[in-house]
Structure formats: structure tokens, C-alpha cells
Amino acid sequence: MLKLEQVSTRIGGYRAVNSVCLEVRQGEFVSLIGGNGAGKTTLMRTIAGALKPFQGSIQFMGAAIEKLPPDRIVRAGLCLCPEGRRLFPQLSVYKNLILGAYTRRNDRLGVQRTLSQVYEIFPVLKVRKEQPAGTFSGGEQQMLAIARALMSEPKLLMLDEPSMGLAPLMVEKVSEIITLINVEMGTTILLAEQNAHMALNITQRGYVIENGKVVLEGSSAELSDNEQVRKAYIGA
Amino acid sequence: MELFFQQTINGIMLGSTYVLVALGVTMIYGIMRLPSFAHGHFYMLGAYITFFLITLYNFSYWPALILSMVVLFFIGGLVERIVFRPLREQSQISNFIAAIGILLFIEHMVTVIWGPHSHRIPNPYPEHIYLFGASVSQQRLIVILAAVVLIALLQLFIKKTVIGFTMEATAQDREGAALVGINVNRVSSLTFSIACALAAAAASLVAPIFVIVPGMGSLLVMKAMVIFILGGLGSIPGAIIGGYILGLIEALGGGYISSEYKDVFAFGALILILAIKPTGIFGKGAA
Amino acid sequence: MHEYLRKKWFYFLLLLLALVFPLFGPSRLIFTMLILSGIWSIATLGLNLILGYTGQASLAHGAFFGIGAYAVGIMTTRLGLSFWIALPLASFLCAAIGFLIGLPTLRTKGAYFAISTLAFGIIVFIIAGNWSDLTGGHMGLPAIPRPNPIPLPLAGEISFTSPAARYYLVLFFLLLTLWVMHRVVFSLQGYSFMAIRNNENLAEAVGINTFRNKLLSFMVANFFAGLAGGLYAMQLGALSPFITHHVLTFNLIIYLILGGVATLAGPIIGAITVPFIVDALFAIGPYRMVIFGVLLIVSIIYFPRGLMGGLTSLWNRTADYYRHRKDGVRHAAES
């Protein structure tokens, strides 16, 4: 479904992503594990079109997307729930969600259906749907960000550190939800996480990225057992 | 009382143009965080285009006005594309310099091509009528009404249409907007275009009662800046109310206290209001 | 280039050049333009402190320049004070007015501050034009005397009727300004200013009284605007309200940004280069301001950090190139 070949991206003069090859197949749930500054965010922004790679090709559903602007990529069914959330702080929760479905604006019924699904998953969003998103706490905003990404009904959903800054209870809940999205809704998911423990628990396959390069890949079970991974990312 | 009423109408009429220009400045700032000091010059260009459509191509007034809006719509989009888009990542002050560059370019281009002297559009509605003892020319009433209509249309557009939604979203988080699938560059261009078209409308509306000269937008843009700050950065209702307030302050201050210092009242009011409320009347956050 | 600029001898060379320049017998036009550029430099250095280092875009700088000029003009013509007393008085007056205006306006931030200072500037312009009894109104303030000659122990006296004397006078004040800016910027006090520019919330959280520091920066900036204005009054000998107009502020900002903001050399580079470019554009006749507008746009797009920034990055790039080449040679040798 998604296929990266030799993708490299520069930030400033620095090669934050370096010849990355990666593949995600239809229906899969794949994790991207790496420490700070490993290049996960950069890679995801590159896939989503917010950054342009200077080398390599990115294919989504058979079509090259590395030169497309972000909006075209979303339209193709690939949506990124970004690090730092990037909500519309002065707009109400409701408007944020509706804008999440911007690419589906001609499908009103579908949008309403997704909206009620999203409200079911995150009841707090329904209760406070008129509140400006910017006044939410960090965790609440994270939930809204995931919800907004879901609104576009993506074929492939990329989540950049959804557990960041979340309370333990919430982390659990979020991972359940993500799994649910993958299993029930059949959405393919690419998840970037530092919390390898959580990520490897719920995904099927994973890539470990360090210094912008993929250093390991394999099934989640394999990775969990890998000594290196345990030491660096699970910490026990 | 009659005097007061007359001055109030004068103020509302002044305010109407202010609002139309200030709305453009506000929208541009809201979406692109750039202080559009060249906006008064787009206004001027709008008036010239209407003038030439009428005198050279024998258009009648309303078609000329609309065509002028259309032309400015495209010019605005073009300027955004070739000047401000490359400056996207730069600071506000760089954008300010670019705006000065545009302003010099437009003003002197117009001066060189069409001469420094003033032009006049024949007034389509020269009659005046008496309202409660105050004398108002028909064209002035039209300016007031047209401003109200344009403002209402703009509000509807922003609050009720999806494209309007995207403008608000882009104003608040550009990358976020891009990631939900909004073409933010198009939104920027569109905003600039609409803002310039509004300026053209304002200029074409007042052109028959005033005159058209290359410098006609210079002071106006300063007032638009004051209004957009007064109302709170990027706040559209703020700009509307701020515009009318400024018009009234000028008319009443100029009429009752001192006409030489009427602009002092307008600009002084800004400093006073900000001293009390540092984020403007409708402002929420800091700049 | 950048590396040279860092070394002191380069500055001494420049200074020497500036000192001996009149000996080459430059034309009067060059003299006049250099004197004016020196005056603009002083004002721009002031603006650089508040806008460049403290991050507060004051759009009243031209107005303070005008206040300084009028203060010197009024004190020397109406009160009969000597220029040498009027000039510091005018500068301090500007600092004091800066204090009063800063009190309300500096409570605001960003664009709010910019536009409220712009509003103040426009008010000054209107007052300069209409308060005829004080300023001469739109008729202007004529016949401002030249500074009294300075007696020299042996060699007679320096009189300021010659452009060379005025050139040295302005150069002296420019060096003084540069000295003050250098000392302030590269000090703990300078850190406070830069902290505010970088992140006002954090600055406040680490214990910097941001309001007081902004006020201080604003006053110092306006002091130098006033000083430059006073020198301008001396150079022109007559004033009109035009010098308080916001166009002047805009010009100073152009000098600052095109020269290189938040550098000490930038303002001077800008204040010399831009007027000379405008002068050169006279050759193309009526289109000159059209071209100037285009030049502004193009240069801000391609040199967003001004000439200083452009030179620095050019230097960095060449340095990188040579470093890479050296590395390459070393690698080759090692393998």
C-alpha cells in the first residue's frame, strides 16, 4: 500500500532522514520506533508531503506521491495525525472535527456517521464540542487530534507519538482505540512511538529507526525480544 | 441635534470605506500574519481601473465597479503568489519591507503611466436628499449601503461556507490545515484576492464623490492599520466595529473640537484604548 | 569576509578610511550624502536596539528623530541656546518622551506595539504641522544656526561652515553611538534585551522584568533618534514637518533590514548603501522609484537577513566548501 525507497530528507543542512526503505501493506498495523531526534517525525512529515524529500520515491496505492502537496496526499487517503497536534486553537472542537473531514465535504451523511463514531470513542469531545480547542489540556488536545485525523476516513492513518504527554490510563485507552481502528474499521496504521513497550504490544510489525536510518525491522514479537531494542527503548 | 445627526452620517460614511479596507488588512493579517501596508495602494489601483473602464471603454458605473473588483481579485492573487509566497517563512518585518516595495512600485508606476494629476469619475447619482434635516448625497447613501451588503456577504462566506471555514483554519494553524487536506497556498491567494477586491469596491464606491490620485491610499491604509489593531488582531467583527468607531470619532471630534487635529483624535484613541486593553477591543491572545 | 569583520584590525582600517576620506577631495554631493548617511546610521543604530535586539518594532522612530530635530531647531532659534547644549538636551528630551510614550504602548505586544507607535508618530507629524507657534507649522522652521565654532588651543578654531567639519562632527557622534551600542549589546544588559526578543514569556519566567527592560531599550533607542535628528537640524539649517513623517521611519527600517538587523555593522551598511543606490537610480529618470520598489522586493526575498546576513552566509558557504575539500583530502590520504 505504502512503499518508500531510498527516501532522504534534509532539515536545514542536516539529513534527518537517510535512505529509508519501508513498506506497509493493506490492513497492517506497523510501528516506527526510535528515540529522540531519530527522524520519525521528519519521515512522517515527508510522507505526508509537509516536507519534500531530495532523493527517493514514495508510492501510495501504486502512485508516486513524493512530489504532491499535502492536500493532494490527504485526498488520496493518507492522513497524518501530527506531532504537536496542530489543532485550530480558536475554532470549536466541532469545527476542528468538521475540518478533519474537509476532503469528504461532499459526503455529508458519511461525515455525520464518522462524527458519531468519533464521539462514541471520545465522549469528552461531544460534551465540550463548543469549546475552543486551544483551551483544552495537552491530553485532551491529543485526543482531539486523533479524532480529527479519523474524520477523513483515511485508508492509511499515520500517528506521530499519540501517547506523548498522556496519563497512563489515557495511554492504555488510546492504544485500545488505535487497535480498534485497525481491527474494526480496517484502517491501515503506521504508528511512530518512543514508547516501544506500548507500540510493540499492539502492532504486528515494526521498524527501528536511528539517526534517520532504518536499523532493524521485523515482527513486533521479534523486536520485543531483541536485546538492543529492549535496552534502548523498553528500559528493562 | 440636526448638526449632530449630520456629523453622525458623515462619520458612518467615512467609517464605511474604512471598514472595507480594514477588513482586507485584517483578513490578510489573520491568514498570513503579514501587515499589508500596501493595501491602500490596491485600493487606489481599484479606483484607477474603474476610472479607465468608464472613461476609455464607456462602461457604465456598476459593471465597471464589478469588473474592477475582478481585476483586483486577480492582481491580489498574483501579488501573493510572486511576492509573499516566497517570503512565507520570513519574519513580519521582511514582509513589511516587501509591502513597502509593492507600495512604491504601484504608486510610482501609476504616476508614470497615468500622470500625477487627479482624475474624476462622473458621479452616477449626483442628487442629494434630505433626511431628518441632514443633507445626504445619494452616492453617499449608496456607499453606506453597499458597505453593509459587502460586509454581510463576507461574513456569510466565512462563517457558512466550507471555503470560509478553511480560511479560519489556515489562519490558526497552517500546517495543521495542510494536513487535513486544505490547500493552504490557495487559501492565502484567495484571501489576498478577496481583500484586494474589497479594497477595489471601496475605492470605486467613493471615487465618484472624491478624486482619484496616486497617493489616495496612503493615509487610508494607516487608518486601516489602526482599525485592525483597535478591533483586535485578525478579528473581523473587531474590524467592522473599529472602522465605524473611527469614522465617528473623526467626524464628531473634527466637527466639535478641532478639524486640524481630527486625525489626532483617531490615532490618539488607539493609544488610549490599547493602554487600557492591550489586545484591542475584541482581541483575545497576544500578537 | 565574516572572519575579517570579527577581527579588530579590519575595523581600524575602516575607521582610518573614514578619517582620511575628506583628504581625497570628494565632491560636495558625496560629502552631503555621507553626512546624511552618518545621521541615518545613528538613527538606525538606535532603531536596531529596540527592533533588532529587543524585538519591539517601533514605528515611531522617525517621529523621535523629528522631535530631536525640532527640539534643537527650537532651542537654537527661539531660545538662543548653543547647539552644543541643545543637542544633548534634545536627545534626553527624546528619551524622556520615549519614557512617557513607552508607558502605555509597551504594555502591548507585537503588531499592537508597532501600530500604536505608528499612531504616535502620525500624531507628532500632525502637531509639527499645526502647532505653528512652536514649530512654525507647515511653513517650517528656518535659519537654524550652525554650531558655534570650537576653539582649539593652538590652531585657532573648528568652525562648522565647511562640510568636512560637519562630516567629522557626524562621524564623531556615529562612533560614539557605535561605542555605546557595542558596550550595551555585548553585556549582561544586552542579554536581557535579546532574551525579550527571543521569548518574552520565558524571559519573564527567568526573572527579567520585561517591561522595564523594554522601556529602557526604547528610551536609549529614542535618545539616539533624537541625537540624529539634532544633527540633521544642524546639517539642513531648516526644518519642515516632513522629517517627522512615517516615511522616514519606513526608510530607517529599510536601512536596518537591508543592512542586517541585530548586527552592529548592518545599520551603517544599510544607511550608506541604500541612499547611494537611490541616488544611482536617478539616472533612469521617472521609473526610479518603480525600480527601487522592485529592488526592495527582490532583495528581501533573496537576502532576507540583509547585506550582513548575505555576506555571512556567503562566507560560511565558502568556508564549508574549503573545509569539505580539506576533509576530502584527508580522507584520501588516510585510505
Next chain:
Amino acid sequence: PPAEQEEEEEVAPAGEVVIGYSGPLSGPAAEYGQDGLNGIIMAVEDINAAGGIVINGQVYNLRVAYYDDMADPTVTMTNVDRLLDRDGAIAIFNMVYTCTLPMLEINREAGREFLIMAYTSVPLVEYQHANELAVWLPPPFLGYVETKARKAMEQGWRRCAIVVDSGAYGQAWSRTFAQYWQAMGGTITYDGKGSYYADTDFSTQITAAMATNPEFMLIGGPSKGTMLVAEQARELGFEGGFVFLDQAKIDWVAAALGENAMEILDNTIAVVAVEHSIYPTIPEFTQRYNERFVEQGKATIVTWEAAIQYTSTYILAKAMEAAGSVDDIFAIRAAINGVLPVYGTEFPYEFHGITDAGRLHAVGSIAMIQDGAYQPPITIYWWPQNQAEFDELSAWAKETYGEVIPVWVQYPPPR
């Protein structure tokens, strides 16, 4: 072909004399500045076409060097240096009082002498800023003030509201007018100025002025603002008269007002339009001016600025011939006296002489619009020192131009 070139070289002039000009060619005062420049350009072209300046059998051609100063004194100052250093100008025309001021400081330095051709009608400046190398071209506005005030009195008007331009000229003019008017027994009911350059809506002041029931309004400044004030006053229901400052051009205003002009301008006292002047040369001059400038988009109408600068340039050329030098500034300045008078029978303007302080004896004239038509112009002579001199002048004028209404205004005004 080479043969032709040789021919040209034979008649090539011995040298070139540069007349400098620094004035507003862009910005709000650009039209005014351009008018003045047009006059100089046209004169220079005419003089060159007629064979240039001939001194001791040598022919010199004139050239205009001009720079835009946007009415900014700083730029004027560098322009002066530009004109002297780059172009070698011997005289510099300037049309904005605040820009002329700094020039007065420079032109007397040894080696930097040049003639200042100052276009300002502010009275007494030639005494306040005495400068032996300055020539003040237009008539002092005191003549207009007094004559217009008298004319207004004649209409039976007593109550005056002032709504003039807040610029330099408007301030000086209206203050002087108020003094004369009150001395004649009139009252000023309202005084509120506005910026004729920057503003377009004067309803506020007019409304306030009308609330004081004036019989006429003193208005004026740049023509465009004057036109707007007149129009807006009528719109707001004002039915009294207007007195224009001499800066505003009645024919320009009338043209801009279009069809209703004569209705709106009924009972207006203003400087006479160039085309209604008594000088017989005017029709020909106007026609040539229109061809040369108006049709090229360089002007909208022929103005007194153009006519005065045109004639002044001629005087300068004649003075050079009389002085026998193109670079001895003092000699040229001294020779001006000798080449005067020049009359409206030959030029589009007339100068009868020059005062000791350097102001040309320039004629002013005003006219009134009444009942939809221009009344015959009144001609103002301000330099005669006594009744006898004035009578002599009147007789000459009647003889030369036929129907004229001369008046005498004392200048400098009696204390």
C-alpha cells in the same frame, strides 16, 4: 551620412548652460511641481529653437536638469548638490517654500554660488531670508488677500468661515486674510482647516462651518481639494459664496466639477484662469502648451505656474546675454534688472521690474463668477510706491490691453 554630421558640427553651440530644477514630481504635490517644470522645459526649447543664447558671437544652448524631490527638503538638498556637481547648473528653480529654505543656506558659499529661482508667494520672505542670489518669482499673496477681501466686502458679505488647506500655504494665507478681514469689519465665524492633500472628505468641517451661518467660505489649497470642498459644501446645502486661495485654479476646478460647475461655483472669487487672462499671447501659448504637455499626459491644464516659470526662464536667458557671461552668477543676477520689463504682449506673463529684495514685479489678477459667468478680471499692482506711479501704470495698462480694472495694493503693507 558623414556630410550631414559635419554640417551639424558647424552649427554646434559653443557650450551648454544648465538650468536646474528640483521639485515634487511624484507624491501629492507632483502635479504642481510638474506644471512648473513644464514651463521651464518649454521656455528652454523655445530659446534653443530661436538660436540659443548668443554671447560675443558664441552660441550657447540651454538644457534643463531636473530631479524629483517629492517635496522633501532632505532630497532637495542632495538634489542641489547633484545639480551643481553633476550638471553644473547655474540657477535652480524650486517651488516649495520648505524646500527652498535649506537652499538659502548653501548658495552663498564661495565656489558654490547659484541663483535660486524661488517660486513662493509667501509675503516678506525675501526680507526675512535676504539672499542676494535669490529671485522670488510670483506676486506676494498680500495683493490677493486684500483684493479678494475688498471684493467680498463689496458683495455685502460679512461672515466668513475658513475651511482651507492645513498646509504651509493655507495656514499663512488664511491667517493673513483673517487679519485683513477683521480689520475691514468682517467676522470669522469658523476656522477649521483640513489636509487638502491627504483628505478627501471634508463634510465634517463643512458641516461644522455651516452651523455658524457664514455668508461665504474661504477655501483653497491644491485644486483637487478645493474642488471637493466646493462640491461637498453645495451637497450639504451651502448657498453662500466662496473665496479661493490663489493656489487653487478656478478653471481646473470648473473642469473637474463638470456640468454643474457654474452652478456650484456661483459667487466665487478666485485668481483668474490663464485662458481668461488679458495677455494677448495667451491663446497661442495655451495652444502650444496643450500640444506639448496636456496631450502627452504631462499636465491637465495650462497654469500660471507654467506661465511664470516660462517667462522667468526667458528672463534668465536674457540676463545672461546682458551680462555677457554664462557662469558669472553675480553678474547675471545684477543684469536681471536691465532686461526688465517684459510684457504680456510678448510673453504669457509680465514682470515690470524687480524689487531691491529680489522679488519680481509680477502681476496678480482675480475674477469672480457671478450668474453663471466669469466677470472681467481685476489686475493687481503691488509695487507702485505712490498714487502717481500707480496711475501711470494704470494708464499704460489700459492703453496696452484695452479693458482692464487695475487696483493698487501696497507692499510691503503699511504698518
Next chain:
Amino acid sequence: MLLKVEALSKHFGGLKAVDGVDFHVNQGEIVAIIGPNGSGKSTLFNLISGTLRPTTGKVLFQGDEITAHKPYRVAALGIKRTFQTTTLFDQLRVVDNLAIGRRVNTKTGFWDALFRTARWRRERDETVGKVLELSGIIGLGDKFFDFVTTLSQEAQKRLAIGIALASEPGLLLLDEPTAGINMEETAEIIELIRKVREAGTTICLIEHKMRMVMGLADRIIVLNYGRKIAEGTPQEISGNQVVIEAYLGGKSIA
């Protein structure tokens, strides 16, 4: 008692972000504040540090009332904080950041700078010395002259703590100092926090990483919906049923 908070509330419109919270921090302690997202932890810090004005209630520091003082005055008294999102002077170098952090201890003003007074010299030398030492403590000794944009996320977090530490504060408020960094690096930050405490600085921190909190804190305060729902030692809290239900959840301690 170093810090004492009495009945502190902050309402945003109808929302009670902080609702009558009482707590105190003793000299030398590490106190952790935990609670679900949106429970008012950051708001509480904002109230203490003067960034927000409380609706009601009092804040006392060393017995003196500091309620609604301006942030710079609170900082001058010795309470320093970090922000939830890493906040630095991002156009400057590490050394400048730390020196600015120390600015509150120095008195060099405009005239000192101009005339290079004895104070200017003394304070400059002192600042350089302290800052050098500090950069070693926070593990940025080799990055001393680097611009902060070139630092990794985790180094930036340490620098943010360094800026707060530079003035040798009596009380340090840390808002999620390890959000978004991995285990190894978290351990380093924990080490740093321990070192700081040993050097005599009292610490109050907000954190979601339970393993870390449990190992580090002397006392834990739990907020939920703006109210304090529990307070106690780590053992007490991890066994507290109310806290488990509201916050910790069943299985994992991540």
C-alpha cells in the same frame, strides 16, 4: 515549609481548572503532581509562578504571600519553572541561554555596561564561571557554544532545566521534564533531578511516567478535575483505589 498553597482556584469561564487546592512543599523535598490530562496541573504551576492570576486563594513562599505577583518577581524570589513544551531562547547559544537564566542574580544595568564598572567585570566573570560549571552538570559541557536549534530534543529539555537552575533557585517547578523522550534519556534526566536535589534545591514536578514518579518523589499529590483527590507517599498512592480508578488504570505502569 517552603511553599504553601491555600484554597487556590482558577476558573476559566465556567470551567474550574483548579478548584480549591491546598498543598505544601517542604524544604529539600521532591513533590510530584500527577493527574489525568486536563486535571489542572499546568494551570497550578501557572498560578504559582504568576503567569496566571488565581480566581481565589493564596500562594505563600517562605511564609511571604506571593499571590498574583508578576512572573519576574516570583522568579526573583527563587521560584523557577520549566514549561510543558520545551521553551528556550532559540536564536541564541547554550551559553547565552544559561547566562540569561542567571540574569536575576546579576545587577549589571545600562550604566554598568556602558562604563564597564567593577560590577560589570565581577558579574561577568562570575556568570561565565557558574554557567560553565552548570553546563557540565546538565551534561552540555561540550555543546557550550552550540546554537540551541542544533541540539537534540532531549538536550533541549536538559537545557530548559539548566536555564531554570542557573539562578540557583530555592524551588524548581518542572512541567513534564521527560515528555516525549526515551527510557535511556529519561534515566539521565532523573539522574539530573536527583543531583539538583542533592545540591539543595527543592523540586516540584508534573509527570505522567509512573515508574519515574514512584522512584523519585518523596510525596505525590493527585489532582482530578481541578481538585486534590489524594496526597501521600508513592506507596500510599499506588495503592489508593480512588487514584487507580481516576488515573493509573489497571495493568501497566509504563
